[in-house]
Amino acid sequence: MNVSYDDSEQSDHFDSLSSSPVSQDESFHSTFLPLSDELDAIFSDVPKNLNIVHINAQSIPAHYPDLLAAFGSKSVHVVLVSETWLKPCLTSTSYSLPGFQLVRNDRIVRSGGGIAIYIRSHIPFSVVDVSPPSSSSEVAQHLFVELSLSHTKILLGVFYSPSLRVDYFSALEKTLEDLTPLYSHTILMGDFNTCLIKKDSRSLRLRSLIDSCNLNLLPLNPTHFFPNCAPSLLDLIVVSSLNHIAKYGQCHADAFSFHDLIYLSYKIRPPRPKSRKYLLQRNFSGMNIDALKQDAISTDWSVIEAAEDVNEKVRLFNTLLIKLFDKHAPVRPVKLKHAPAPWLTxxxxxxxxxxxxxxxxxxxxxxxxxxxxxxxxxxxxxxxxxxxxxxxxxxxxQNGDPAKVWKFLKSIGIGRTHNDPITKDINIDLLNKHFSTTVALDGLTKTSTLNQLSALPTPDYPPFKFSQVSDCDVKKNVLSIASNAVGSDTSFLQYGRMLK
Structure with missing residues (x-):
């Protein structure tokens, strides 16, 4: 389904803007069009808008190849995901999307659940509010972030309710009441597990909640089609401004679940993507070591001894050394590539x-x-x-280098993990004010503090002494450093190791 807004239309005609149901034959043939191609076609006429989609993934780990195939296009800026099935032991790098940043809110008990947001790397964002972890699996989850676009801040959220039995309405209403007044634009998408086709108490409560927060519910066709069951409308799009909607709708996402993908194109321009990064590297694999050493022997190093200032000696030494390597292993630009699933043939x-x-x-x-x-x-x-x-x-x-082996194992979630809990955004201005403000202390407090410090015993440490070292000791210790880091003078220890 594809629904578009005309700027000339008034918001009081909004409820009439729903598309006619798609015929079974048309729907059948459209499902065989790759999802990435379908999204390219949907957003082809709105490339300068903020384009957002939501899917119910029913396990990112199980559908990671499908995730890579569906969202390789640059037309989508944000991917909201319900039912990620991710756990804290699974690293974000193992399920990354090229060109996106991943923000997660995992369910820590039992299986299933979890929500996430993939945001384009060039879009600035900060986490605003996250539903707290719970010992129960029958609790709704939400994740709100703030996007900074064209001098405008947008509140973007994803919501997931695990079942029809969860009473999330009061908690969601309070969250929206606290956050939406702070932003001129609010977008909320997700799997609410409340069927709006039915005229029951749940659907009435949800509609009333959205109205009370001065938000708008966009009309959609049924989004959940479980075999041999009646279709239901569970996946919803909620916005604060109807005037900024360029188009919205839904399409099949059978690769993930029986839920449709829902999408929204919002009339705010995201920042331009940064140019692809290049890394300057030297290729040492084809270098002739013997020729390098021969040129090093014929180089006039006496200018270093003639220099009086030690800084000048270092500068001359570095200049001569880099000149040698520029000849035998010149610097060349290398395009950075990211292969998130090299095993996917x-x-x-x-x-x-x-x-x-x-x-x-x-x-x-x-x-x-x-x-x-x-x-x-x-x-x-x-x-x-x-x-x-x-x-x-x-x-x-099988690589014999232990450092590379452990780096690879950590990238797939094996080894000690570093907890990186999502925290609320910190007010930088208040933080700077706290540390830059001088604390006024009265004379009595100062005197008491000085007396306490002077009464402390002097530590009994052995005296510090310098010991003499030889040139060989210096060379041995310098060459034992395993780091391949390059300094600001573009020189690094590998040069010295090759000439030793």
Missing amino acids: DELKSLRDKKNAAKSKFKLDPSDKNREKYKILRNRCNTMCRDAQRRHIHKSV
């Missing part, structure tokens, strides 16, 4: 597409034959992806 991508097509067919025609065909392809795809990941891990840890 073309064969696996083809099998993944066949699995998704089989699921789409089963969704439209939930017969036993289609169900069995989908299960066979799903199990085969999962097995082949798992085996490919294992081969990649085995190949990576």
